[in-house]
Amino acid sequence: MNKDQIKGTAKDIAGKVQESAGKIIGSEEQEIKGLQKQVEGKLEKNIGDAREAIEKTVKKVTNP
Template sequence: MNTDTLTGTATDLGGKLKEGIGAATGDKTLQSQGKADQLGGKVQQTYGEAKDVVEDTIRPVIDYVRQFVRERPFASAALGGVLGIALINTLRGK
């Protein structure tokens, strides 16, 4: 869990509280501000969760590639050359 997830959750809860107070007092402006805060909080919370998923998914791949390059530098260079040639040929339309 990162700071975006925590901040988004707190903003969402604050928005719910603000909406509840607005409903209790009959203040439509406060209610709509609460709903807007909830939406912003949910967006930030979702962004934080997405960052966690990317970190958990991509980080092991990057670590594996780094280990492969350290253990097999010549194979890595050859693989990089082949991929480079394939990319150039793809961009040239061959």
Template sequence: MNKDQVKGTAEKVKGKVNEAVGRATDNPARELKGDIQQEAGQARKNVGDMKEAAKDMAKDVKRHH
């Protein structure tokens, strides 16, 4: 797991908390903030996933040559 995956996952968790708190306290702005955080976290995690996949592919290429 790389830092983008970790930070993305952490941001998604923070977003879920903000969304839940916003919903529970009838605070649409906080709920929206949570949604946005979750989307940003997923995007960052996706970047990390792509980096890991590229690293794994590079290792496979080296092994086969």
């Protein structure tokens, strides 16, 4: 697991918490911010997943 995957997962979880808190307190603004944070987190995790896949492929090609 690389830093982008970890940061992305953490940001996604934080966004879910923020969205839920927004629903509880009736703040649409907080719900939207939470959803935005979730999207950012998922994108960051996907970047980390892609980086990891590329690194594994490069290792396979350079070390058959």
